[in-house]
Amino acid sequence: MKPPTTTISDDNLHVLRQICEKQLPATMHVCNLLNTHFKWNERNTTGSHMKFISLGEDWKTKGTFAVKYNSVDIFVFTLEKDCDSLRQLLMETDLLDSANQNIFYCILNEHLTTVYDTLSELNVDVTESYTTAMYWISKERALNFPVKCSEDVYIGTLNQSHVPLVSSLWPREFNGANEYFSSFVETKGGLGVFLKSNNQLVSWVLRNHWGVLVNLRTIPDYKRKGYGTLLVKAMCKKIAEEGNTPLATIIVGNIASEDLFKGLGFEYYDMCNTITFNIKKMEKSVKILNDEDLNVLKSLYINHIPYASHVVSLIDNHFLSKLKKINGDYVQFFALDNDWKTDGTFLMKFKNYDIFTFTLSSNKDQIYELMKKTNALDVNRRTVLYGIRNEHLPPVYKALKEQNVKIKDAIECLIYWLPKEKALEFTIECPDEVYVSELNPTHSKLIASLWPHSFDDADKYISYLLEMGFGYGVFLKDGDKLVTWILTPHWGTLAILETLPEYKRRGYGRLVTKQLCKKIAENGINPLCTIVVGNIVSETMFKKMGFQHIDNATFIVF
Known part of the structure; x- marks a missing residue:
């Protein structure tokens, strides 16, 4: 049986971080991602916007997992050499959202073939892809960065009012860009250079869900004044003060950015890839x-x-x-x-x-x-x-x-349910005058005649239910007359509990219900029942037996 899709809990993410730390420096970016998630959870009452997904315990045994960020970015990773578990994860989860543009972010070269093969198999339309180089600098060096502003500017934290400007100068437009950058700003992941004269924002840098420096940008009129270098130093120092290693991704061929980061002491770490794609909408069968x-x-x-x-x-x-x-x-x-x-x-x-x-x-x-x-x-x-x-x-x-x-x-x-363990504890004690026995299709006409929701050929319907499932009745020892009954529909739940009017208030309904519950539980199933809203008598009986209300449902007749 294939492993189920699971969301990795924070407790297990701490374990995953320990696993990845044993593979440093190759997993530096993964450790940063996990550290950022924990930090954002502390700062943001709505959570970190990140969802960590695995198949079963593949995250633990193979280091295979995926992260979806705000329905936009998808990151996948595995420590497994052949990437088989990574392919299975991509094929069998709903990571790829047909309603949105999707971005595979920071995919390592060794995982790239598996990702592309899966996208091809899933009939995905790749709209853009590019390669970036990852650079890093040690925390110790970052902590020693001097951060000194010229007299006409100051460094401040970005807020939501700055997002439209930040988004407008981003060279790769996509739907939801405002919300995407807003989430970084929300977690105090943005710094800017502001003019003292009018508090105008003229340069900025963001730290994304990886803790990676992104979107370093300066308004054209204020370029070549050292504002970019100033912000990189300030953000790196802030990241290092939080105990993380500063990382940056630079698109291959962007010589100016590469020179800037190398000049500050950043070292090459690895190559990664970004893939933008849309799901082709196909007619489903x-x-x-x-x-x-x-x-x-x-x-x-x-x-x-x-x-x-x-x-x-x-x-x-x-x-x-x-x-x-x-x-x-x-x-x-x-x-x-x-x-x-x-x-x-x-x-x-x-x-x-x-x-x-x-x-x-x-x-x-x-x-x-x-x-x-x-x-x-x-x-x-x-x-x-x-x-x-x-x-x-x-x-x-x-x-x-x-x-x-x-x-x-x-x-x-x-809808009421009872854990099967409780049902197995039921004791069945019949009064002297009756016995409990299984129903069969010959009882369907009587059952249909007293069913409040009966209809033409309801007896045939009930006969089918009894053929495929089972039911119990309370019978008089004197004459074998059926006086109370209950059966299981296709749901395998309790249904059509009824007692002949002259035999009510003798506990027969409770008796036959316990018998069926026990039978259901012996088959490894949790007993369930549906009670029409307002049927206080039935609701009281099932509550006394230990049933719990879990939700409501509607039966629509047409």
């Missing part, structure tokens, strides 16, 4: 997920329990139903190409009765696109969009509206 795919999908969702417990139980219940060797595929799973591998977007259809869809992506329109491509709403019978989470309702309603689907009902429910 619908894929039916097979069992191997579903195991991969499950491994993705396991990291999101209890939030997505119902997705895991849906997949588990699908595999359990296959063990029964029933005829036909009652449940089918659909996705678009390989998007599901990174964002978990899929759609499930149960016969022509129920549709369920879910995504882990922040771009909820993935659901809308999938519903359109699968023609999910092209049905000629009563259908239910089953248990749609509130955050997924907008794209669902958008698809319904676009296809002129008439909604008959929308039922808001509470």
Whole structure:
């Protein structure tokens, strides 16, 4: 099974820094990146804008990880010689954002072939690439830099009001440049030379997420006055005072900058590459997920329990139903190409009765696109969009509206879950007059007749559920009459709990629920249930049994 995509925690980033420190000086820029992240977290209440990503524990065993900065810059690195884990990381994560221009930043030459090969495989359009030389200077030398201004200027810290000017003179324009430079300024990563006469900003330098000096720029009328050298010294001294090694990247061929930094004592460190690209928008095709795919999908969702417990139980219940060797595929799973591998977007259809869809992506329109491509709403019978989470309702309603689907009902429910460990502790004690036994399809007509949400051929629907899943009933010992029942739908959860009116208030509902919960837990699944908002009786019963409310969902009938 492939390792899941993980966000590396700060505790683990400290471990990663220790790993990289053992490979100095080759990893000097990586250590700087990690140090800057920690420093920015201290200064900025909204975090450092950086997200560190790995597949499983590849960061620990192979030194392989990626960093995404503000949805613009992407940095990838590995200590692995053959770069196999780096290629897998690029292929199986959502690092490449089709909604934005992307920049691979500071890619070492030894990683370049892997990055280009992956971009080609992913049908990426490279719009620009250039090579830069990395230079460094020791902290000790930087601390000794004299920083002395001429009488007509002073050095100050940049603030947000300076960002438009800084951005306007940057030679490589891109969408979001203001926000990009703003994030550096936000973390006090910019210094400027200001005229004393009117406080005009005439020269500046920024320190980026690497702690690297970037965007050293002077307004044309004020060039050749030594302001650039002055700012480099001041910024290097500031970086060294924080315990970091000053670094600079210089585009190959920029002789003036190279002479400036060499003149200050900077030494060549390594070559790196910047690649600007856009994702080519291609028509996506619908894929039916097979069992191997579903195991991969499950491994993705396991990291999101209890939030997505119902997705895991849906997949588990699908595999359990296959063990029964029933005829036909009652449940089918659909996705678009390989998007599901990174964002978990899929759609499930149960016969022509129920549709369920879910995504882990922040771009909820993935659901809308999938519903359109699968023609999910092209049905000629009563259908239910089953248990749609509130955050997924907008794209669902958008698809319904676009296809002129008439909604008959929308039922808001509470989702409750119980850890399987607690369910396994349940004791089942029947009163003397009854016994608990499994349901079978012959009970479907009675169950359908008392179901508040019944419909034409509901008995057939329930029969299918019992064939692919399981249910329990409370039966009278005298005559084997079924008086209470509960069963599992395709979600593998608890559903359609009901008791014949004349046998209510005898604890039969609680009894049969405990029996089914225990059965579900024995199959390794966390019991779940949905309760219609306002059904206080059911909510009270499940709470007393230890169930916890995790979210709301809506059942849309059309």
